[in-house]
Amino acid sequence: MILDSKLPDGPLAEKWTKHKFNIKLVNPANKRKYEVIVVGTGLAGASAAASLAELGYNVKAFCFQDSPRRAHSIAAQGGINAAKNYQNDGDSVYRLFYDTIKGGDYRAREANVFRLAEVSVNIIDQCVAQGVPFAREYGGLLANRSFGGAQVSRTFYARGQTGQQLLLGAYSALSRQVANGKVKLYPRTELMDVVTVDGKARGIITRNLITGAIESHSAHAVLLCTGGYGNVFFLSTNAMGSNVTAAWRAHKKGALMANPCYTQIHPTCIPVSGDHQSKLTLMSESLRNDGRVWVPATIEMAEKLRKGQIKANDIKEEDRDYYLERKYPSFGNLVPRDVASRNAKYVCDEGRGVNETGEAVFLDFRDAIQRDGEDLIRAKYGNLFDMYQQITGENPYQGPMMIYPAVHYTMGGLWVDYNLMTNIPGLYALGEANFSDHGANRLGASALMQGLADGYFVIPYTIGDYLAQSGYDKISEDHPEFKKSEKEVKDRVQKLLSIKGEKTVDHFHKRLGKIMWDYCGMARSAEGLTKAKGMIKELKKEFWSNVKVLGDNEELNQSLEKAHRVADFIELGELMVDDALHREESCGGHFREEYQTPEGEALRDDENFAYVAAWKYQGEGQEEELVKEPLVFENVKLTQRSYK
């Protein structure tokens, strides 16, 4: 199988403009003849649904929450990047492009990333026009800050609630189209399958979460904007309902899954406190602008701290190891996420971790408070400090916070071409659900940018190219392919309900999470991954013979919802392990212990691994086929990432 990424030719800076000119348009009067399904109402889905409806397409929008406004994007804190150069500090589209390619450890497509940087400026204009209340300076103009891994201030923010404000903006645009009758909303509805007819995506099967009804929806194109799969680790910063089901069902219908092993472990999260924990809470990494990361210089001192014999504030300056500042003098506490996370793991592995568990490091605002005053720090981070205090019961104005890395984002996802179309014609993937722009590591404040770029400014053009070349004919929901898929979904529901085993769904989810975290987390090795693969296979067998799902299908049944999701996570877990095992190099968030520089940094192998690894489903129990899309770099020179 050969993957055609449909990258336009010509100079980098002209590709998107040229492509927009070359692709086909749908005549305004004809747009209303097309139906488009948008699954997901996060930044990617809400922006796409609203924009397509404004153009005249008939849109059906689906989400599993009770309202589209609650999509997981709402939780994003820190900000959104855009190459506006409002600060006159040397930013440009090219610099944002370059930082993103480099930050992704040279495992993303140049053309995609350049387009992302190019449209980033339009996003801010759009959001402001909608009434999104970004932070402002006293003169009334927009404020910016610098964010993990960037040396310019290009991040726009709305206190620590940027995702909320951006999503409410997109949700308002979506609501307007609902009122106009161009979007029909299906909340509390979960995608169960993607339906293809003659090789093209022509609809979906859903389950109404209140009544249990399994229903068919036919359309001319289907957009999956269903977010990331970080919850495969059970504990992550994702919302409880975030899942891989939509992407996975598409995968099983033939859509390739690209780079599934690229996961981002975020360095600044509140450490795990006990077995009861259901999720992890992120502390925005904007905190690293003013907070200094450290651990005690010696193991003895760390032990005393853990036993509560001394307090952090008792430790003298010379006994503190500000290890990021020491190892990376030019980036200091602002090194990219993967570097910061890995270094936290190293110092904890050495025995210098803090907290009762020994799995935490300090993030200290003492110096910033001394320099700027508590009021200024409160103005910048007040809600984050409150949240920290709420959860841990400790006051971060008085002593340092404790943080530890946690699973946060998945760079991998459905393979898409330059038009955001998967290898199944008519099936698109947007936002975190696709693999496209972040390579092996995503820079802070770039996911919000990508979700909105995809939804507001890419798909409205590229979908026209496809629709213009396909007819208006509608496919009946009674078509045999729909009926067949409906039956498969119903059978699966019955199967889950009839196992009546002994262990709850959460039991399996927690076990899967532990396997993934231990062997496919911050550091991976051939030995560990091989072991994990065996364990996951076992777990899958056990799940399908011993899971206990109570209740019926014909009601609100949260155990059944979870069971569907966890069953898919187990299969995804196995593929992630395969992908991690096959990639015999370290890059970005994928760190193989066997491949590191003498200083312990990720060691890429550009000669053999500068490609996108896209996996093709081969049927139940079969090994998946690896399809490679070579990455060609015409503009940037591949170098060892250095933040020294």
Add this chain to the structure above:
Amino acid sequence: MNLTLKIWRQKNHSDKGGFKEYKVSDISKDMSFLEMLDVLNEQLSDSGEDPVHFDHDCREGICGMCSLHINGKPHGPKQTTTCQLHMRSFSDGETITIEPWRATAFPVVKDLVVDRSSFDRIIQAGGYVSVNTGGVPDANEIPIPKRIADEAFDAATCIGCGACVAACKNASAMLFTSAKISQLAMLPQGQVERKERAERMIAQMDSEGFGACTNTGACSAECPKGISLTNIARMNREYFSAVVSSDNV
């Protein structure tokens, strides 16, 4: 700690429903309230009883999905969301009563889960600026004094949870509706549609069956985001000036 939970169980919308008592033990003070319910649900599942259904998603206090009337207060004793409420706010041996939001416009779906789609319809009635994607001015061409931007931001932080309605003896949705009307009324982007917005959103609110406002302020006192009562005053001003000069009379 050990606790007794008195929880509202209701199979579906048409079921009458009633309280049931459960015991949970070994609850850690560091658990969140919802993690305590997770423990109960694992326990119930193990014993073959249908788990207690409740809404939740982000568990970070921002999505607005969690609800619960705890000991007579929406989101419990602290001014925060239920997912951000920790067990250290309760004491060993306590009996905790847990009910769904009670309001005509929020019908119960099952157990503690209610239908809040009426809020979405209020926003659909006008909670937006009518701009299409593309063709908008450069962001810095719309300067906004910081004070106004900050005030609009305060109103914009509403998470749509519905606690204000649950707290109000009239089940009024004034705080929720006024937060959006205020945000857009303060910003230059919202000026063009200012009048129709207030009229349409308020008409929708009324038609959903929310009650009237009698200015007791329970809504704002229980709002996890501290949305201020001044928003209601501003909405009333908006509404009266809209009605007085309306073209739709």
